[in-house]
Amino acid sequence: MTAVKKYALLPLCGLTLFCARAQMPATNYDESQVPAYTLPDPLTTIAGKKVTDAETWTSERRPELLSLFESEVYGKAPGRPEGLHFEVLSEDRYTLGNMATRREIAVYFTESDAHFMTILLYIPNKRTDAVPVFLGLNFKGNHTICDDPLVTESVSRMKPREEGGSEVRAKGFPRAAAASRWPVEMLIANGYGLATIYRGDIDPDYDDGFQNGVHPLFYREGQTKPAPDEWGTIAAWAWGLSRAMDYLETDEDVDASRVAVIGHSRHGKTALWAAAVDPRFAMAVSNDSGCGGAALSRRCYGETVARINSLFPHWFCGNFNRYSGNEAALPVDQHELIALIAPRPVYIASAVEDRWADPKGEFLAGVHATPVYELFGLVGLSGTELPQTDAPVLSGHIGHHVRSGDHDITLYDWRQFVKFADKHLKR
Template sequence: MKCIAFFVFLSLLIFKDAPAQQPNVIYDEANVPEYKLPDVLTRFNGGKVKSAKVWYKKQRPEILKKFTEEVYGKVPGKLEISDVKVWETSNDAINGLAIRKQLSLFFKKNDRNLEVNVLMYLPKSQRKAPVFLAYNFSGNHTVYSDPNIRLTESWVNDNPSVGIINNRVTEQSRGSDSESWQVENIIKAGYGLVTVYYGDIDPDRNDFSDGIEPFFYQPNQTHPKYDEWGSIAAWAWGLSRVMDYLEKDEQVDSQKVAVLGHSRLGKTALWAGANDQRFAMVISNESGCGGAALSMRKFGETVQIINTNFPHWFCGNFKKFNDNEADLPVDQHMLLALIAPRPLYVASAEGDKWSDPRGEFLSAKYASAVYQLLGSEGLPIKEMPEVDHPVMGTIGYHIRSGKHDLTSYDWTQYIKFADKFFK
């Protein structure tokens, strides 16, 4: 059995790294084809956006509509939290520094029920704490080595190296991703962490028979329509429902919630922040294609590759742009501009060419025009900074040494950025 588990784990590693080995992937700037980005301050009818009023009344809604229809998909209905159950609260977590709260949000419609488990760590030193809200990849119990955290019962991607086998977690996986979360440092800095396993909203597989999507199906419908949400939009919807709860939690400063995500969940955080302006800050950690990176650059992962490997992430209409990025009516700098004038942080990693660090930087750079129109600084530089030299205007950016990951270095910058605007 150990040999079988080892080879399963090895195959997972190979699969994880496989996309970067695909043929015809561009990793050389000299081979990037010419492209022309749509101007974020030029309307689709050709008119120019010269005032904040026109941005808010005309341009912003039109850009949001294009992304909804052609990239992420629309949410086909409304559904509120039907019930909240607090499982436990401890005032002596993390060596007495924090309050731990575990609760479930329940959603019900017709004969369907969905339970979303929320883990919260809040600093005891503050009556109302600013918080980072972020999805985790394998269950709330993986973010910190705390035996009191409930093990997820949801479907989870296999990872035999930490005891996740047959899509079910075990005690072995407890605290297995704690390096990515830096919970103690977050608490000591005066912030709370609110985290949810993203698979509680929608399991990350090409199957729309479970998760939140079927709650909105019409009779005989088995799959979202071409202009309806893929998994990223569903996960973003879930973040907004957690925000609904946080607005009512007296221990949370709901005016200071930073939504954060890494990789596919970085894409999710950006789309959540674009749709829901209650998020006071948005942080994208190496979100790549369909996130912060420009699609039309065709560097690293492309629209065709991502739609082939993960056909469930975006709406069906997005597949029209497979190897056809030039026909996109919008590009990702326009997504970042939808966050304006709220603080936005975009981060890259030097060893993560798959996510196109330069494309992520350029996206932040071009989004700055809207920040400046609305009276804020935007990104304070015009050329990419050196590795491990963060810059922080109203848009922050860094490219760090290392590979695709969420690290203590990243968290140090995000805490500094939050300090700038939340304290």
Template sequence: MTLEQRSLPDPLLGSDGRKVTTEEQWRSVRRPDILRLFRDYVYGREPVGRPEHIGFHVEKEDGFMEGAAIRKRVEIRFEGPGGAGAFRLLLFLPAKAAKPVPVFLLINNRGRAVADAERASSSPFWPAELIVSRGYAAALFHTEELDPDRDDGFADGVHGLFDPVEKPRSPHAWGTIAAWAWGACRAMDYLETDPDIDPRRVAVVGHSRGGKTALWAGAIDPRFAMVVSNNSGCTGAALSRGKRGETIRDINARFPHWFCETYKSFDGRENELPVDQHMLLSLIAPRALYVSSATEDLWADPESEFLSLIAAEPVYRLFGSEGLGTASLPPADTPVFGSGVGYHIRTGKHDMGLSDWRHFIDFADRAMRAQ
């Protein structure tokens, strides 16, 4: 199905019916309006930004990756009405690179096996050695430390701390994806304080549900200079209108805790949503945005992921970006880099590996090194 056949909302058409034609109109009027719509209808409204009480405990050690890296283990601590909480950030810095360095922050939804702090083993899902060898710091946090990935009535994790269950929940209250994105923003709070990190060059990365989270984190927090969405599919990078594979009804049935309650009212009613996912991608503009798919990931629907990026390009062009320069899905394993956006479709299944990371880093070399 073509973009024209999907009848998408125009990201540059304001709620008052007037066309956005300047950067200032986008920043002051249209962008806040789209952000409000996504909070009200999809991801929910987080009750707190940076907590009043937040602190960082850092352990720094040398001699990792045969001397090529310095390891930092950071505990990010905070307090809310429901008590105290914390999660950990694992960080490897290139030992010989001039500081401060750019960083890739991974939202890890794959469990602890992919993140060996001792580096006795390396997973292609998080190839910290590759990232460090290219002059970037490699950072990671585990989603389960912020909020468990289960329908627990929002009693555990940061929901229980900042949105106590004894209070009636609003239909617009934040879901689990928003809680994980909130954690990415708190990791960014720390990275801004680390003299070894350049806070102007932080890329947030996620795969699948982590990719949905990375996009929402990049939308709500303009401090992220680059956002990478890998195989994020439904309610991630993929358009909902005309989507094949997983639908809004499917995702709400399987993961009722991921989004706000209002989102369920659009099960089977994608065309009635006041937003679609290209508008989420447009919220990243003019910062760097990379979307990636996989040929066998039909549940995510690569075509809808790619077309969503194309449909977001008018906002990038408003800021002087030329976009990808093509409206046709590129051949597999052939990345396409525009001045503000990038895309590739990898041969294979729903996963993230070394070839994906090489493309992410190549794009970051162009998009973030120049900043």
């Protein structure tokens, strides 16, 4: 076990407390009240064997940890469906002021054309070879990521809900509504393609009993919901990103060996899990991903396992509920999720005012994943205190910054991701 600094115990997590929804404790934003915890050692196998070389990590410890995360946190997902197939729905070689080629691609999940997701792909026109690509999910629809009038409007599958007394519409969001989060032109100018998918094409982000997304396509006869160790919504979204990767491997303008999977917030959780289970992703970027993403669960700071399972019961597998208010019993923690991506580069980004996502816990996950990167002769992160705000660490295979401001993904964030990608993905 990896020893960490001890703190006065506050009953926000541990074996003594299970939090029912109606009895949720106050959110802890006081560093002095982080409970005492000991992290599981990524370099000690279940049998107690010490891992001292990259080959043993790859052949023994990594599969062990991956299996634990599958069965206890995210849930097991199916592989590539036999009937998976693709169709280019549209192409424009002179979009964004002639800077880029835009394609819309349907990825059909079965032999039938009834169930599909649509990839929106932008490729720089100024290129001499296949290009590296950032791939990520979007929240509101493909048509919202930039002011491109010819992008097909994604149809929202989210049910209406009451918020502040007014109904949030279910039919979609305005064009370019999320453009501030997707600097398409900047990426194109720097030689990167961008591929994105509306997450509602894969699974809607609400608890519907797993009836309206991809899950029913893979139920066994008589099955009506995933088993306790089977995929929740985050694992389904990660599965969808792997199906997008299946397509990108066929596109001659994309260098599929240089695809970075990226995500903000819940999509940051998804990006990390996608990179952990699918080694085809050359790099992973997590932005403000918090609990179940980059932040250490055992710190019980901000968003906790109990809160995330209460507010978003569909995100994780059923077995994850065992650890609500019981984080000390988790057989894994999120530093080991980061370690599963080794030796591929990973970037962990936080925002100093986003205390819900626990910026320090995100940083420490990178620190405690570093010994695994060192097995491969690579540099990770070091330190025990959160680094200075707006001072990116780009030198190693685990990049990091904590940005001024709150929960968002901004142009500043993307500029650091591009600098990091230039180091690891550019030839």
